[in-house]
Amino acid sequence: MSQSRRVPAESLKTLCKEVFRQLAVSEEDARITADVLVTASLRGVDSHGVARLRRYYTDGLQSGMIVAQPNERIVAETAGTALIDAGAGLGMPVSYRAMQMAMAKADATGVGVVTVRNSNHYGIAGYYAMMALEQDMIGISLTNADVNVVPTFANLAMIGTNPIAVAAPAGEERAFVLDMATSVAAVGKSIVARDRGQPIPKGWATDETGALSDDPARVLQNIAKRQPGGMLPLGGLSELLGGHKGYGLGLMVEILSAVLPGAASLDETYPKTADGESLPADLGHFFGAIKVAAFRPLDAFKASVDDVIRRLRQTPRVDGAPRIYIAGEKEHEEAEQRRKTGIPLDAKTEADLKRIAEELDISVDF
């Protein structure tokens, strides 16, 4: 990001929270939603951070597609599980509470699973998985999403980038935090490339002819118009290098996060009228918590995670590779850096945030 200035995380969190408050979201829900967005920006996942405030959240609240004060309710519950209907509210607050509930159940029975339906975009999957770390649990977070990915041998996007997030606590080392789209690359990376006028690597997406394309504008336009082509599942175009595995993982996430709670699935998740007008979304999420101490003494587990991380880090490297990473390490280091120096905002995002603030009569301190 060349043309960017840096803004303290707290300033952005205050702004986001105020924006949601002005749009009739409760104090608690506004706080949670702002924290999820700013956490994404801190971790360098800008495609899921404050830059998406309007597109994914305030537009929906203002149009009524997202309910500011939803009737969130528990539909089914057992000792180890629950199903929550989010009442078409914001995805973040219900997800936060669902993960808390999964952890409470795990504390009592060793493992908890809570699923959510009738929800909206919940931000970064990793946020909820990482909540488990504070309670010395392993956290799991999955969601379905708008369709961007072409199943193997198909030529139309029919599945979301359906992320998998799993976090496990370490001792002296940083926690393991996997947070990955099940596509080759997240859609946000293609959006960034398009906005910068850059090509994307061949292998990320196909065009309307079914061939690999390096033109993000063309790929994204096709997806938006429900024309052939789209992002590729992890493993790529064919079965040769395992594209069917990425597709299979995406479908696994769809079943666990959307079919299990009874949310809409695949191309029905963000429905539209015949005229192309958006209707309310019905996304689903899956949250799991596993209590480490139900299996092993916590210290022994953490020492083993440390040991695994260190042995991996010390593995001989290919020529020119500076280091071997553990999932979550880059994002953790980015967050440490951004907490000190601020979150970089490109000119477009900064202007957009200030416009939202102005529209809602909120003062901005940056």
Add this chain to the structure above:
Amino acid sequence: MSQSRRVPAESLKTLCKEVFRQLAVSEEDARITADVLVTASLRGVDSHGVARLRRYYTDGLQSGMIVAQPNERIVAETAGTALIDAGAGLGMPVSYRAMQMAMAKADATGVGVVTVRNSNHYGIAGYYAMMALEQDMIGISLTNADVNVVPTFANLAMIGTNPIAVAAPAGEERAFVLDMATSVAAVGKSIVARDRGQPIPKGWATDETGALSDDPARVLQNIAKRQPGGMLPLGGLSELLGGHKGYGLGLMVEILSAVLPGAASLDETYPKTADGESLPADLGHFFGAIKVAAFRPLDAFKASVDDVIRRLRQTPRVDGAPRIYIAGEKEHEEAEQRRKTGIPLDAKTEADLKRIAEELDISVDF
């Protein structure tokens, strides 16, 4: 398989069971182990089927590396979880019982997780995940394995092909059964290519220089000798096409299946003496069961899975693609076929099975 003859599944199951009985394995454990092996062969996963009887199982039982009548015991237990020590026995019987236990817990609390340590090769991961289908549950099965895969930027195999298996019941359609190595391709496929003198696709593995290799003999020899190079994680060589995601998934499986139960991990899973002699393995497994009816009425869930499968199947295809598959569909069709026509055995496998039978004084009906 050109030079192969077909043998009824029941004949192979009887033979395998008799072999294990002769090696002092209990009636029940012999039955389970034979069923897992023959199920793999039926589903076309020959690399994990009867062809591996000697290499993975009878050699170990005869040398005492695998204990025929292990002291299998529950080390820790809560309402929703358990940890089992397999007593260095065969991987299949303890895994079968662990999955049964996970399902019993899920029946009571909605979700169950049982992990296993001090175990051996458990065959196909999907077998245990599929056990959940009979009880209308979603099944999960993970295991660590001998190191074959190079972490992203590393030049030495430090992680197994660590499979992920997840099965979910359908209604009129066939169940969803994902059963995938987290590497680009399973090691077994490289072994088959080597034995046939064929190259492997560039993108599956690296040689000792860190470059992509199409020579399976070279790659497999390097792995066996702990020389640089190895199989690549799903997504391939670099971060460009998501290799770090496959590596992250493999490490996730390592943490859940080996670190959580306290099994050995990474390159310590199959330890050797300084002279290169094998010591007993200490593998770990993870089994999860989720009771569908704890979330939604079962019929509604199954109808939704059917609907998802049908919509995917009807998606427009790329030119020349005959159909769109659902995970597990190919294996299911292969099993239907092989149940009728028998399991194809190549000459080497047939001779090896007959030699094992002869050594153990077992008569063979094929």
